[in-house]
């Protein structure tokens with residue numbers, strides 16, 4: 001028997017139903033116009049189960065994740081609110097979490113956060129009052145015990161599906177699966193990983209994860225994204241913290257004629273999705289298409305993950321995390337558990 | 342690297358030192374009642390800072406968990422993480438923030454693997470830092486138990502510090 005759901009959100013429903021989930025990152029605007037958020041969300045919402053609102057990722061200032069979530073929930077979308085420990089202390093974060101739940105946010109992703117030196121305002125003060133694991137535990141306490149970290153009561157508890165990040169590609173590689181276990185112990189219900197370009201490394205990581213039985217305890221979404229060109233790839237590799245791109249991927253882009261580079265980058269992404277989809281312990285993908293949002297729909301389509309809307313598709317309950325149901329057509333046909341959208 | 346800092350690469354030896362320290366601290370508990378916590382702190386913080394800064398580059402957070410982290414001070418991580426490495430560790434094992442420095446958690450992991458007694462304590466979930474204790478003597482806080490006090494909503498308390 002599955003434990004009762006933690007949230008009322010679609011992402012959790014899809015995962016619990018054993019369907020292959022798709023989430024995507026919304027590139028936050030540098031603008032005060034809400035339509036920039038709505039336009040981006042419209043493209044993504046048609047192909048994914050939840051939209052990630054980033055919290056000044058790469059330590060670059062953009063519209064805040066709380067504000068994006070306010071706009072998205074108001075418009076009826078289901079966001080994953082990212083919370084990083086870099087900019088706010090425990091008092092501010094707990095307040096934001098309550099507010100987010102009140103607005104209708106069902107998912108929160110707890111992150112350590114890239115350091116201020118990665119951004120364009122390296123002179124900023126770094127906070128890191130909590131680390132991501134303490135943050136997970138704090139929010140879990142708010143949800144399950146109904147109190148703040150201080151022990152003070154919360155009258156109506158936030159109902160949240162708690163996420164954490166995982167980077168299977170960063171040293172110490174042997175520790176990474178154990179770190180995931182610690183995050184689950186602290187309260188993580190699902191994971192979204194860093195960009196995956198190194199499938200063999202992911203495979204050995206997932207094997208350890210399954211050996212430790214972690215695939216039965218939390219859902220794992222693999223981070224993927226298209227590379228624009230070898231130059232973009234090299235830039236990411238050396239400037240975006242934690243991104244690991246093997247040489248052969250860059251070489252493949254280099255060999256591609258200029259006018260086909262973008263298509264090749266997309267193709268690499270689609271291939272990676274198809275490979276990780278077959279991997280034990282993988283429950284979905286998380287698409288990060290920095291400044292290439294228009295590609296997200298094409299990637300989802302080409303990877304065979306496009307939603308086939310079947311009216312009245314009921315939620316088949318009783319599947320455990322890590323077990324994909326074997327039913328005809330399930331390989332490329334995903335049905336919405338809600339059945340109404 | 343100085344001689345004292347090189348000691349860090351002998352975590353088992355340091356763990357013996359830690360155990361001795363723990364034993365002495367527990368035996369000296371009565372001293373708190375005799376001389377008072379404040380005076381004891383005045384006597385102990387200078388020697389504590391002197392030795393621990395030299396060996397561990399200790400930041401005097403006042404709630405030492407060194408033995409759980411492979412005798413590597415977690416406060417030397419530029420992000421002050423207490424529960425393990427961030428996702429930004431470079432492929433060569435160096436720190437995201439300071440490219441010249443090895444990630445302290447890569448070192449903590451290696452060192453903890455060399456240890457016998459406290460090897461698995463690396464997986465303990467460490468509670469948030471009580472910033473009120475910053476700059477105070479962890480040895481005295483160990484004797485009074487202040488280093489193990491967690492916020493009421495946090496739940497269970499971790500094991501003894503050092």
Ligand code: SF4
Nearest residue numbers: 418427436437444445
């Ligand atoms: S790379 Fe290691 S030392 Fe540097 S901030 Fe991350 S965890 Fe801390």
